[in-house]
Amino acid sequence: MNFEDNQALFIEEARDRLQTIEGSLVILEKQPADMDLVNEVFRGLHTIKGSGSMFGFQSVADFTHHVESLFDEVRSGHFPVDSRIIDIGLRSVDCISLLLAGGDGGEERLGILSAIEGLEGDGAGERVSRAVRAAEAEEGEPRPRVTAPGSGPERIFRLSFRPQKDLLHRGVRLETLFRELSSLGSCHVTAVTEAVPELGELEPSLLHMSWLITISTREDLEAVRSVFIFVEDYCELAISPVELGAGEEGIMVPKLGEILVDRGFLQDSDVEEIRQEQKPFGAVAIDKGKVSAEHVEAALAEQAMVRTIGSERESRQEAATIRVRKEKLDGLMDLVGELVILQAMMEQEAKKDSAGAFASLSENLGRLSADLRDTSMSMRIVPLQEFFMGFQRLVRDLSAQVGKPLRLEISGGSTELDKNVIELLKDPLVHIIRNSADHGVETPELRSRLGKAPVATISIDARQVGPRVEISIADDGAGLDMGRIRERAVEKGLIGAGETDEERIRSMVFEPGFSTSEKTTDISGRGVGLDVVKRNLERLRGEVSLSSEEGRGAKLTLSIPLTLVIIDGLLVMIGGHNYVIGLNQVQECVDMTASARGAGGRDSMLNLRGMTIPIIALRESLMIDGDYDGLARLVIVNSEGASVGLEVDAVVGRKQVVIKPLSRAVSSIKAVSGATILGDGSVALILDVAEIVRARIGR
Amino acid sequence: MNIQIAESPGDLLLSIDGRAGIDESDELASAFRKALESGAPLVRLALSGLSAVDVSFLQLLLSLELSLSRGGRSLALRPLPAGHVLLQVADLLGINVKRLLASKTESA
Amino acid sequence: MNELRATEQSQYLRFHLAGRSYAFDVLKVHEVMSLVQITPLPSSMDFLAGVINLRGSVIPVVDLHRKFGMSAVDNTVDTSIIIVDLVHEGEATLIGALVDAVKGVMRCEKKDLEAPPRFGMQLNSNIVHAIAKKDGEFVVILDTERVFSDKELWLVRDELGQDAGKALTGA
Numbered sequence: 016m017n018f019e020d021n022q023a024l025f026i027e028e029a030r031d032r033l034q035t036i037e038g039s040l041v042i043l044e045k046q047p048a049d050m051d052l053v054n055e056v057f058r059g060l061h062t063i064k065g066s067g068s069m070f071g072f073q074s075v076a077d078f079t080h081h082v083e084s085l086f087d088e089v090r091s092g093h094f095p096v097d098s099r100i101i102d103i104g105l106r107s108v109d110c111i112s113l114l115l116a117g118g119d120g121g122e123e124r125l126g127i128l129s130a131i132e133g134l135e136g137d138g139a140g141e142r143v144s145r146a147v148r149a150a151e152a153e154e155g156e157p158r159p160r161v162t163a164p165g166s167g168p169e170r171i172f173r174l175s176f177r178p179q180k181d182l183l184h185r186g187v188r189l190e191t192l193f194r195e196l197s198s199l200g201s202c203h204v205t206a207v208t209e210a211v212p213e214l215g216e217l218e219p220s221l222l223h224m225s226w227l228i229t230i231s232t233r234e235d236l237e238a239v240r241s242v243f244i245f246v247e248d249y250c251e252l253a254i255s256p257v258e259l260g261a262g263e264e265g266i267m268v269p270k271l272g273e274i275l276v277d278r279g280f281l282q283d284s285d286v287e288e289i290r291q292e293q294k295p296f297g298a299v300a301i302d303k304g305k306v307s308a309e310h311v312e313a314a315l316a317e318q319a320m321v322r323t324i325g326s327e328r329e330s331r332q333e334a335a336t337i338r339v340r341k342e343k344l345d346g347l348m349d350l351v352g353e354l355v356i357l358q359a360m361m362e363q364e365a366k367k368d369s370a371g372a373f374a375s376l377s378e379n380l381g382r383l384s385a386d387l388r389d390t391s392m393s394m395r396i397v398p399l400q401e402f403f404m405g406f407q408r409l410v411r412d413l414s415a416q417v418g419k420p421l422r423l424e425i426s427g428g429s430t431e432l433d434k435n436v437i438e439l440l441k442d443p444l445v446h447i448i449r450n451s452a453d454h455g456v457e458t459p460e461l462r463s464r465l466g467k468a469p470v471a472t473i474s475i476d477a478r479q480v481g482p483r484v485e486i487s488i489a490d491d492g493a494g495l496d497m498g499r500i501r502e503r504a505v506e507k508g509l510i511g512a513g514e515t516d517e518e519r520i521r522s523m524v525f526e527p528g529f530s531t532s533e534k535t536t537d538i539s540g541r542g543v544g545l546d547v548v549k550r551n552l553e554r555l556r557g558e559v560s561l562s563s564e565e566g567r568g569a570k571l572t573l574s575i576p577l578t579l580v581i582i583d584g585l586l587v588m589i590g591g592h593n594y595v596i597g598l599n600q601v602q603e604c605v606d607m608t609a610s611a612r613g614a615g616g617r618d619s620m621l622n623l624r625g626m627t628i629p630i631i632a633l634r635e636s637l638m639i640d641g642d643y644d645g646l647a648r649l650v651i652v653n654s655e656g657a658s659v660g661l662e663v664d665a666v667v668g669r670k671q672v673v674i675k676p677l678s679r680a681v682s683s684i685k686a687v688s689g690a691t692i693l694g695d696g697s698v699a700l701i702l703d704v705a706e707i708v709r710a711r712i713g714r
Numbered sequence: 715m716n717i718q719i720a721e722s723p724g725d726l727l728l729s730i731d732g733r734a735g736i737d738e739s740d741e742l743a744s745a746f747r748k749a750l751e752s753g754a755p756l757v758r759l760a761l762s763g764l765s766a767v768d769v770s771f772l773q774l775l776l777s778l779e780l781s782l783s784r785g786g787r788s789l790a791l792r793p794l795p796a797g798h799v800l801l802q803v804a805d806l807l808g809i810n811v812k813r814l815l816a817s818k819t820e821s822a
Numbered sequence: 823m824n825e826l827r828a829t830e831q832s833q834y835l836r837f838h839l840a841g842r843s844y845a846f847d848v849l850k851v852h853e854v855m856s857l858v859q860i861t862p863l864p865s866s867m868d869f870l871a872g873v874i875n876l877r878g879s880v881i882p883v884v885d886l887h888r889k890f891g892m893s894a895v896d897n898t899v900d901t902s903i904i905i906v907d908l909v910h911e912g913e914a915t916l917i918g919a920l921v922d923a924v925k926g927v928m929r930c931e932k933k934d935l936e937a938p939p940r941f942g943m944q945l946n947s948n949i950v951h952a953i954a955k956k957d958g959e960f961v962v963i964l965d966t967e968r969v970f971s972d973k974e975l976w977l978v979r980d981e982l983g984q985d986a987g988k989a990l991t992g993a
Contacts, residue, residue: 183736189769193806204808211773213781214747219739219774226808353878371733371765375799592861637864675880678915680970681873686864690873690880698861698875 024338025070026115031401032059033108038404040104041411045422047096056104057086063111075114078124082107085131094134103130105408167233169200169324171257171317173278174228174239178250180221187246194382196242200232201323203316207309227313229257231320257317259324266325271296274314280306341434344395351384351391352673355581358384359694388581395435396577399477399486400428402437406448410473413452420459420470421452427477432484436575439555440486443548447488447571448473450545455492455569465566467491484577489570495521495563503529521561522656525549545571549655553705554688556582556597582674584691584701586667587650590639593699595672595691596661600652600704604666607647621649621660630660631711633702636686654708661704674701685710716763717745726754731763734771742771746778757782760792767800772809779814791815831932834954834963836925837904840892843961844921845928845954850966852905852916854924857897871920876905883918884970890945895922906966917970928961930954935963 036059043052060083068076085103088094106127110120182189196202204226211223230239236254243252260267269277272286285305292299297311358380365377403425414421432440456471463469468491477486497520504510504523514520523529527546548571549559557575576582576599584595585604605623607630619630630649634642649660672691675698677684688703715732726749734742749757757778779789791814794801804811834845835854860872860883869888873880883903887894900923908915938950951965 183768183770190803190806197806204806206808208773208776208809211776211780213784214743214750214774214777215781217743217774217777219743219770220736222769222773224769224773228808349878356878375765638866639862639864675878677873677880678882678917679910679913680915680917681863681865681870681882684863684865690861692875692878692880696875697859698873698880700861700863700873 022070022072024340025066025072027340028338029063029067029075029115030112032063033112034401034405035059037105037108038407040101040108041407041423043096043104044098044101044411050090053086053090053096057083057090060086072115074119075111078107078114078120078128079111081128081131082111085134099130099134103127103134105411106130167235169231169233170235171229171231171259171320171324172236172239173253173255173257173317174230175225175253176228176243176250177225177252178222178246180223182222182246182249183220185246185249187249192242192246196228196230196239199234199239199242200230201320202228202230202232203313203320204228205309205313205316207307209307209309227309229313229317229320231324257321259321266321268318268322268325271311271314271318272300274317275300275306275310278310278314280310280314339394341395344391345435347391348395351388352581352675354384355388355673356692356694360696363694392433392581395433396431397434397437398429398431399437400425402441403428403475403477405441406444406475409445409448410452413449417452417456418458419452419456421456422470422472423448424472424474425476426474430477430479430484432477432575433577436555439551440573440575443551443573444475444486444488446548447545451488451490451492451569455490455494457493479577480574483574485572485574487570487572489568491568494565494567494569495524495561497521497563497565500524521563524561525559525655550705556599581671582701584670584672585650586670586693586699587633587648587661587663588665588667589633589637589663590641590643592639593667593693593697594633594637594663595670595699595701596650596652596704597701598669600654602651602653602658605649605651605660607649607662623651623658623660626658628658628660629712630662631707632662633707634662636707636711652704652708654705659708659712661707672699672701715741717741719745719748721752721754724754725756725758726752727758727760729760729763731765733766734764735766735768736770739770739774742774746774750778750781755787756790757787758790758792761800762792762794762798764798764800767803769803769807771800772804772807772811775811775814776809789814831929833927833929834961835904836928836956836961837902837921838900838923838925839886839890839921840895841922843925843956843959844886845961845963846904846906846919846966847951847963848927850907852907855903855905857901857903857920860920874903874918876916876918879916881905881916881918883920885920886969887920889969898922900924906970908967908970919969928954928956930956938962 036056039052039055039059043049043056046052060079064076064079064083067073067079082103085094085100089096089100094100106123110123110127113120113123178187178189193202193204197204205228207225207227208223210225211217217223232239236256239254240252243250246252260269272281272289275281276283276286281300285300289296289299289303289305297315300306301308301311358377362377362381365374368374406425407423410421410423451473456473457465457467459469462471471491473488473490475486475488477484479485497517500523501510501514501520504520504526505512505514507526507529509523509526509529510519524545529546545559545561552559552573552575555575557573560572560574561569562572563569582595583598585598585601587594587596605621607621619632620627621630628651633639643664645664647662647664648666649662650666651658651660653659670693672693674689675691677687677690681687685706686703687700688706689701690698691701693699715730715734715738717731718729720727720729728745728749730742730745759775775789782789791811793815800811833848835848835851836843836845838844855876858874860874862872863870863882869885871883871885871888873882875881885894886892902921902924903918904921904924905916905918908917934954934956935952936954938947938953945962949965949968951963954961954963
């Protein structure tokens, strides 16, 4: 990597750090006694200063030095945390960003420096620089950030799996089961084979083995158990978590004898007896016939896993993360995408090969490329914490602008999401938070009168739900004014005056240009409403939902897929061409009935279990000439809360597809959101269902 | 699946090609029994031509090894390429077959 | 290679369209491929033949017959797609051009090139770079940037949608 690359990397890293510093400062303002936050600010500044001078950003380093010194003084208790310190801190963050962007900071820089001087007063300057020298000597480089993959903490489970002898007669493939198990984490399998008889007594289709399995995984017990769901009734299965004993020095690695006793293979008295020998425990135990070699092997595996987790937790303190330019990761993803396509092509060819050697190779390649895809995708996935911290400043500034004391509460920051997705979430979230601050939250006077805490709380929470991430933004304000919304919606002719369905009324706020606010403020209400948020989310294949309780507050929940590169799709055929519909939108597929077609034209309707839903002939939307003379199928999709039937010639089936960008030259085509390459090398278009429905039905 | 038996003084070589799964287990068992009855002190297996195996085949191997060793005889596998399907499945199921590959003297 | 001469002459990829000869500057040609399956796009731009798979990338293809208002010609074994390198608003991109047949590369010296006539051309003289006479026939040398500069082709969605659309497709 050359110097320019390093510089770019430094800027990127410094920006991330500034965001964290900023967030910490805002919280610090409310919790001035929290020394961890002061330390965090200090360490962040220290790093920016250090790497700044290393990469030739002298002005950044020089300026940051002064601010860092100030915070070191705060750290050592020479200055209390007060509004002046916070103010200087926040102004410095802005100033450093300016310097990073190549500006000189001008008067603002001098202003900050003189503010620092003003604080320090007589003789403090010397103290500051002394403190900094000392800090550098003791601290060294601060610890890099930690990123932990997976959801839960790493845990170890012990499994004893004793299949019934006739398991293989039930069509169960143990290989598949074990493969699935090993995909959960690092897995050690020991077959207990002592019951396998000599050939003379062997009934070859019956199983005479059982297994001891130790698995180290981030999944929970249920996930491990679910692997066995199809064999549960035909086996004895015991799963138990291994307690990780934590000592002063981290995790204690248990002795072999302890594990064997814990597993019930040895008595305490046995352990004493074996210890007498003063030889390797395992060997003696086997020699004495106390325990089989397999049991010792399984126990050793468990011991090794505990050790690994222990040392990983330790090294995580010092953490091993490296920074990689996003472009490189994107490049890698593209290559992996191509590999996945190539592998799909190969799989198709392999199906023709009956001899089997090619087929098994192809199967292996398939597994490998799926793993590779998952791993490389996980590299783009980062925790949301840093992103969320950026909103602390926004809320602080908003609070001043709207004249309402506000507090931002963040939870679930360890939830992870594709970096590309995170970038696209920024605008919608800013918009939502502004809305809350401006319209959602009452004035402090009103709040006191209502008996509410004068400081309003806006909270952001994130959590992973299956393959999606849910981010909710809630406030403890007045909630939606349902009466007002209904009034406006009726005024605009969006609903009938007699509408009573609360959900329908609530959904009005997502209508384009819908606003109940009488006055237009700087902060929100400029005619850009929640409809924009909703549309942005749709582009991410995400969904928005809204709940509200009058007088208690409102909550918006955004649900976003973990990644954008690969989707589960439904492959359909229209006019001899393949198209992909995102599976997350598909409700069901039904036959096109003659009665529905009888209505004819664009306005045909289908009666589906008593519900009348509109039908869109995709042939027309996609400008495909001619008619289909077979029995058409309807794909029932959910678009903006309503069911719509899409008429297709045939449904081919489910397929995971890699999304390919459409050239800018054709990005104006609205019915299509992307393309993918199928196993036979042909291109299939991915349909933008929401756009198609909007264009035909005009919602 | 295709099984070939070649006998020479002192050892017996069994070559197995194709699938060796539960559906083939009876046929395999009888081939293994024949090998056992031959009385050859060393039974060698050439398995590189296998395209798929499952747990039943590995169980047969273990059983054959046990039967041979109780009579003071031994079993050896001819070398397999790394990543061979037999090694993969054995690894997955936690069954040690590598010991059969190692250290047994074998004429070329 | 005669390097001295190379500075004085340019090379052009010659192709046929409705029985006439045309050419692109070889430096703008990414590659030439035989006709592959084209997936049609739901677009009102009828000259847009669709998209193809170019080694894992999805590339739009323009039917030059329709683009130039010529009558359509059935595809033959000679029908080819010329992939052209374009730079649009600073972004490099690829676009395919469907032609009847590719006739190979021709060398032209500067003095062999004539400015396009203002009148009497079937094509908008705007998109013509020059006219060359080669082997007794006239070859119309096209300006690739201008051929594919249609506003409607590059029309993008509203700003928000466009950004999101790009991200959706990982661009």
